[in-house]
Amino acid sequence: MRTSVIVGVLVILLAVGAGWSNRYINTSxxxxxxxxxxxxxxxxDSKWEKAESGYKQIxxxxxxxxxxxxxxxxxQEIDSIDLSLKRLEEFVKAKNFVLASSELASLRLLFEHIVDTEAFNLTNVF
Structure with a gap:
C-alpha cells in the first residue's frame, strides 16, 4: 500500500512538472x-537605434x-540561439537590412521549433 502511494505521488509530481515546464516554455x-x-x-523601418535597443531587450x-x-x-538548441543572437547583433550594428531580417527570421524559427518540440502532445510522446 505504501509503495503505491509513493508511486502515485511521484507520478503526480512528474505530471505537474511537465505541465509547468510546458507552460513556461510556451510563455517565455x-x-x-x-x-x-x-x-x-x-x-x-530602418530605425537602427531602436533596433539596437530591441536587441538588448531580447x-x-x-x-x-x-x-x-x-x-x-x-x-545544442540553446547554442544555436546564442549564435543567432550574436550574428543578429553584428548585422544590426552594421545596419544591414537583409542580413538582420534573415537572422530575425531564423531566430523566430528556433524559438518556434523549441516550443513545438517541447509541447506535451501525442506526437512528441511517441
Whole structure:
C-alpha cells in the first residue's frame, strides 16, 4: 500500500512538472517572439537605434530565460540561439537590412521549433 502511494505521488509530481515546464516554455517563447516582432518592424523601418535597443531587450530576456531552458531543452538548441543572437547583433550594428531580417527570421524559427518540440502532445510522446 505504501509503495503505491509513493508511486502515485511521484507520478503526480512528474505530471505537474511537465505541465509547468510546458507552460513556461510556451510563455517565455511567446514573449521572445513578441520582441522579435517589434525588432522586425524597427529593422524594416530602418530605425537602427531602436533596433539596437530591441536587441538588448531580447538579449536580456534571453539570458534570464536561458537559465531555465537549459534544464529543459537540449544544449545544442540553446547554442544555436546564442549564435543567432550574436550574428543578429553584428548585422544590426552594421545596419544591414537583409542580413538582420534573415537572422530575425531564423531566430523566430528556433524559438518556434523549441516550443513545438517541447509541447506535451501525442506526437512528441511517441
Amino acid at each position: 517563447g511567446s514573449v521572445l517572439e513578441q520582441y522579435i516582432d517589434q525588432m522586425e518592424d524597427q529593422v524594416r 538579449e536580456s530576456n534571453w539570458e534570464n530565460t536561458k537559465k531555465v531552458w537549459s534544464a529543459l531543452v537540449t544544449h
